[in-house]
Amino acid sequence: MDDQNKNLILATALSFLVILVWFVLFPPEEPVQQTPQETAGQVQTDGGAPIAATPSTGGTAGQTGTPPTLATTAEESREIALSKSPRIEIDTPSLTGSIAVRGGRIDDLALKAYNEDLDPESPLVTLLSPVGGPDSYYALFGWAPGGALALEDVPGANTQWQVPEGARLTPDSPVTLSWENAGGLRFERTISVDEDYMFSVTQRVINTGADAQRLAPYGVVARHGEPDVTGFFILHEGVVRVSDGELEEIDYNDMPDMDFDEREAGRVNLQAVEQTGWVGFTDKYWMTTLIAEPGQSFSSVAKYTGAADIYQTEMRLPTVTVAPGESQEISSRLFAGAKEWEKIRNYEETFGIDRFVDSIDWGWFFFLTKPIFAVLHWLNALIGNMGWAIIGLTLIIKAILFPLAYKSYVSMAKMKELQPEMEKIKERAGEDRQKLQQEMMQLYKEKKVNPASGCLPILLQIPIFFSLYKVIFVTIELRHAPWLGWIRDLSAPDPSSIFNLFGLLPYTVPNLGILEILSLGILPILLGVSMWLQQKLNPAPTDKTQAMIFAWMPWVFMFMLGQFASGLVLYWISNNVITFTQQYLIMRSQGYKPDLLGNIRSGFKRDSSEEK
Template sequence: MDDQNKNLILATALSFLVILVWFILFPPEEPAQIPQDQMTVGATNGIAPTPPSPVIGATDGAASTAALAKPAADAPRVAVKTPRLSGSISLLGGRIDTLALSDYQETQEPDSPTVNLLAPVGSDRPYYALYGWAPAGDLANDAVPGPQTEWSLAEGKDLTVETPIVLAWDNGNGLVFNRKISIDQNYMFSVTQSVKNNTGAAVRLAPYGIVARHGEPEQTKFFILHEGVVRQSDKELEEISYGDMPDMTFVEREGARAEVAQVETNGWIGFTDKYWMTTLIPAPGQSFTSVAKYVAQADIYQVESRLPVIAVEPGASAQADTMLFAGAKEWEEIRDYENKAGIYRFIDSIDWGWFFFLTKPIFAVLHWLNGLIGNMGWSIIALTLLIKALLFPLAYKSYVSMAKMKELQPQMEKIKEKAGEDRQKLQQEMMALYKKEKVNPASGCLPILLQIPIFFSLYKVIFVTIELRHAPWLGWIRDLSAPDPSSIFNLFGLLPFAVPDLGILQILSLGILPIFLGISMYLQQKLNPAPTDPAQAMIFAWMPWVFMFMLGSFASGLVLYWIANNTITFTQQYLIMRSQGYKPDIIGNIVSGFRKKPKTDSK
């Protein structure tokens, strides 16, 4: 029992630190680079030619915002009005370039502005989507619509859930282009591009979609979170960070570096932030060329979906159907787009991490519980109860084994005295005793080791899912994705002043939840006597308070889970130990911790 107890909480700490160090020193491998000779694109093999970048001239490739016909903000606009989105579409290029998320505010303050997702050229951080046609064969660049084309509004007035709009452009030489844009009740735009050939000869051209960001955006920049390009290319999910984009190996044109993937049947590509995403989605089953690009001269980060070249005979028409997701990464909505719209593995646009086999079901259960309870904090506690119930058979076996180890303690001490300095004899005698009494000394650590990946998975869920953003629990906990806002420095709000930002010393500003965490770990320790070894006793004495400070700056939802887990574990272990005839002397163990020589028996 004594040897077993020495390692219970120590296993938790060491496993926690090992996994943390592993994440830092050994991040996921970068995806394999596509050989350059497999990435060449052109019109001769049916693959779409390179579309012009939003601010790049089609002939010289020189990056300059002066190539814009007029500032996008000054061009005529069509309003976007839905219950969840507000913004506008510029008729210059038909850009979807102003978009705010009506359901989300920047902060929890009553006067906080709504989250702005997209912004036009001329703003501080331009971020927008546009569509067009790239010429192929003998078709001239100015014969097709591009980023600077001035469209006219042919049908509709405002883009709403009930009323789509149609943009039109006639090149004056027999080609008439239309673009129909509709939107659902959430965040999905449907874009149908069509062309009518009224010339006397066949033409060849290719539709494309672009999402562009000017300059590197502000990011969370935390190692467990991916922000940047995310794309699905048939069976492969790929992530490219903003910092890696300038170093991409394939030089597609002067000043532009890219990574290109050929998608046969199912795929999508876009930019993902912590909670928001803008993604180009060709129709399911549609082949296309998926491109992640960085234009160095203009400092533009860009993703493209290039559809194959289409040959349009005289008098004929052709069209291409695509989708654009621009909004919040809500699990339920993204899952519905995957299941109902057939967008392959769209749920993986949420960064589930290495433990995806745990994070996905954990969040699904948490979401279901929240639907029943209506409060994420209580749902986390209910989830903890479910997890502990699933692990209870292992926990029971572990605690029974620990109780038996306690009973064997006198015999183990005799074996130690008899073996003396002979470590091999000591090990042999101990193993013989374990075998005779049918005790497994390692079984006590298994439930704790299983808790480690669950802990990290829940941390990932709380950190990346938007459903936890600004989710309240009770009282002072108004955001379970943020640290406990209370502070010991103002007596948890009793003193009439706010605690200033203390920088690196902020770790000392403990809130109520971290203090309860330390207390719960301390009481769990005191179910058993302190180790007889002074060094181990000191480590155990400090461990709850070290964890209290270390986890104090973590999301309050995670700290709440850990407190609930410790409380349930304490109760389980206490009751099982009592059922095995061992009465834990918690008060005695606490008192012994203040003595020079720790108490060795509490029976």
């Protein structure tokens, strides 16, 4: 077996092994159904900073002591939960929902551009949900009392705000909520929203009393109960934040075990920890984050309250002093929506949000995933179809790697020309392996042939393949993106199946569980055929073991990648076709004329003889 073929087999086997381990040992986990949280959340305060939300009876804002259990059942519908408070409608080109007047929570939000599945009549994706209903998830803003102020002196999670009659939040019409305590403090909260997913919240306090007052503004994003997550190790879902330029990701299952310093960042001495950036929760495609104004110091907190089963992130801003007859205000932002790359990047540049685009989980190969997605996004905007954009991306990648591929295929052609001389060396060396290697290396040196050059293009394809898989898996632009015909979602496996003759038989293939790998679609089969044809471009190896490995490789990959995203399989097919074309033309230009049809015929004959 010559060194060039040994290296080729080694590289192919390594790539096969990596993908096999990834696919078999780390498959996506089945989502775990969570029990909806049965308690309503109320943010209380302690020492000038908000602490974990606790169950509330729905009484007066700022109520102290240990509250009794709220009589709310897990079966209470979302609609009933929404009816517990008067509401301010939210209506933008991208969002629909409402704000609860009680507590001023932003707790009802759906995304107009995204359905739960491919059916355009399916429900819209729901991002935020009210307390008391299933999957409670909301944003809350407020003031923590300081000095002589008590909890009842500041608006809390159950405060009944005053709003103008007919108030409606749109990009053209912000809304202002107001509330006044008995001591002469008037609180106002103005909420505005753009046409996409960014809310601006300005909190204002006006002191009409006789004494100066100290208090601290904050923002909270809370989730009741651990949410359903994808559960795949290559994707982060949970807390995401940037503080002082550092990106931090915390999984939900790690939050209960966080120590005090990790949970309560800067709680003891707020001024000692000056952090800039943002903090919140990220899902695979959606995100809700609190964002400070550029240059505004704040303390970022991520915590879990076991008694109430609430996951919570907080943005604690410095304490302010409001003198009699004066006012203080603080502005912050709330992002609540889809992690669309272009919009998130624009927010980062427009508002100076540090590393906001890194809320998309680019992974360890970020130096590849980021440019790969940027090119893919550009091609999609140019062509108008993500499937053709993937094919265009493949052409660009192959063009970049062409100098290496050219050297590889030229070397391969020369190796084929040297085949007779190599056979003579094998005959002379006999069983003397050292002599065989020495003479082979001398021959390569004389003819200026590098037997390892064929490995490099294959090895370079491995990180590119993984990076493209990451891009297809985590970016929302690939979600429900069609190509042509039956491929309506490039982020999902090919939906066609050999078990119903690719739709010719009038029945739907049921869920086959672990046997799903046998349900091959059209794209995986084309992948196997394209690998097989590329393999037949070269004369068959004379070594039986080597020939067997080569013969099985296309079909092993066909089954193994059958349940991968169809966009990734489309890339691999395109790569095989372009590689085949390049290799065929380059080898012919070097004087070697591959007998493709002869190799195929001989392959059939060898396969049938091996069966006998």
